[in-house]
Structures are given as structure tokens and as C-alpha cells.
Amino acid sequence: MGVKELTDKQLVVLLQEGNIMAYEEIYQRYWYKSFTWASHQVGAADAEELVQELFLSLWNRRTEVVIKRLDLYLAVAIKNQVYTFFKSQLSYRKYQEYLLFKELEESPDGNQILNFKELTSAIEKALSRLPEKSAEVFRLSRYENQPVKEIAKHLNLSEKAVEYHLTKSLKFLKDTLKSYQSEN
Known part of the structure; x- marks a missing residue:
């Protein structure tokens, strides 16, 4: 049998x-x-x-x-x-939010409350300055919460390429938004 x-x-x-x-x-x-x-x-x-x-x-x-x-x-x-x-996704998101608020508190303008629309506008403006593929990877990852594997499949890229675009866009946004905060 x-x-x-x-x-x-x-x-x-x-x-x-x-x-x-x-x-x-x-x-x-x-x-x-x-x-x-x-x-x-x-x-x-x-x-x-x-x-x-x-x-x-x-x-x-x-x-x-x-x-x-x-x-x-x-x-x-x-x-x-x-x-x-x-449960792990929720914990990860809470941790990301914690880090973002901690960074805002520790910035020179930490006491200033950022206007959400201004921040969103600054992010979109910064994303428009990125290469199209990097901006698209960032939006799929951060706005649509898609995992690297799914983004790679959707955009016909390797997972390493997606990670590269994410790292590149996050570094660029961090640098750009720091200068945005000091201007206001």
C-alpha cells in the first residue's frame, strides 16, 4: 500500500x-x-x-x-x-513609531509640533527627487506595507535590489527631512 x-x-x-x-x-x-x-x-x-x-x-x-x-x-x-x-507586525510598527517620535523629540526643534500636512508634503517632495524605482519601492513598502519579497515579485527585481532601493530612499529621506526641520 x-x-x-x-x-x-x-x-x-x-x-x-x-x-x-x-x-x-x-x-x-x-x-x-x-x-x-x-x-x-x-x-x-x-x-x-x-x-x-x-x-x-x-x-x-x-x-x-x-x-x-x-x-x-x-x-x-x-x-x-x-x-x-x-503580533510581530504590530510590535514592529509600534517600534518604528517610537523611533520616529524619539528622533523628533531629540532634534533641535523637538518641542515644535510638526504639522502632518507639511510633513507629508515634504516627504512627497523628497520622494519626487528620488529615482522613480526607489520612490516606487519606498511607497510600496511604507505606504502599502508590502514585504520585500512581494515588492521584488511585483517590480520584477531581486530582493537585494529592493533592499538597496529601500536603504537608499530611507537615507535620502532622513537627510532631506532633517534639513526640512531645521528650516522651519
Whole structure:
């Protein structure tokens, strides 16, 4: 009997014994379902990464976990992956905001409250001075919160090229906005 004819329970037993063919069959049966659910929550690029982490974890922890129902185990595991992803994204954004406000407080004009429209206008003016590709990468990353992998795919660039454009635009904006703050 081939692995395709085995039940989930039989596959789990073989998985725990380290049978790679059982693992591959579980992957084939549940990858798309896990990916579909996760992509509705976080988008395709991040979902793919989360599902890969899920199955990597399944293999690495195969001898430690007790799996009574494989379908339920994987459903709960992918939901936990998505929850952890959202939690880390929220923490990262809060940290970015903290750094921005800290930098504004420590600037020579730290007591001055910046007008949001003026700041937005200054950012857009600075972005217009960047090369088109760098400005587009910045907008996709910071305004649309797209990950590097997704931007690279969308713009047909390598991930390193996207990181280069982001670094270049962030440095340029930081330098430009510092001079903007000292002028006001």
C-alpha cells in the first residue's frame, strides 16, 4: 500500500518514525488548504512563508507533539502562525513609531509640533527627487506595507535590489527631512 492510500492517523505514526514519504504526503494533502486559509488572512507572499514554517516545524517537532487529528492540528497551528505574524507586525510598527517620535523629540526643534500636512508634503517632495524605482519601492513598502519579497515579485527585481532601493530612499529621506526641520 502506497502512502497516498494511508489514513491521516497512519501517516502521523510514520511521520513520528521519521518517514519522509509520509511527511511529503501530509504536505501534499494539507499545504494548499493551509495556504488558502493563511493567504486570506495575510496575503499570498506572507502566507507562503507561514505555511513553510508550519511544515518545517511539523517535521522538526514530529517526535515531540501528540497529534490525534492531523487536520485539526494543522488548522490550529496555521492559525497560531498567523496570530504570531500579526503580533510581530504590530510590535514592529509600534517600534518604528517610537523611533520616529524619539528622533523628533531629540532634534533641535523637538518641542515644535510638526504639522502632518507639511510633513507629508515634504516627504512627497523628497520622494519626487528620488529615482522613480526607489520612490516606487519606498511607497510600496511604507505606504502599502508590502514585504520585500512581494515588492521584488511585483517590480520584477531581486530582493537585494529592493533592499538597496529601500536603504537608499530611507537615507535620502532622513537627510532631506532633517534639513526640512531645521528650516522651519
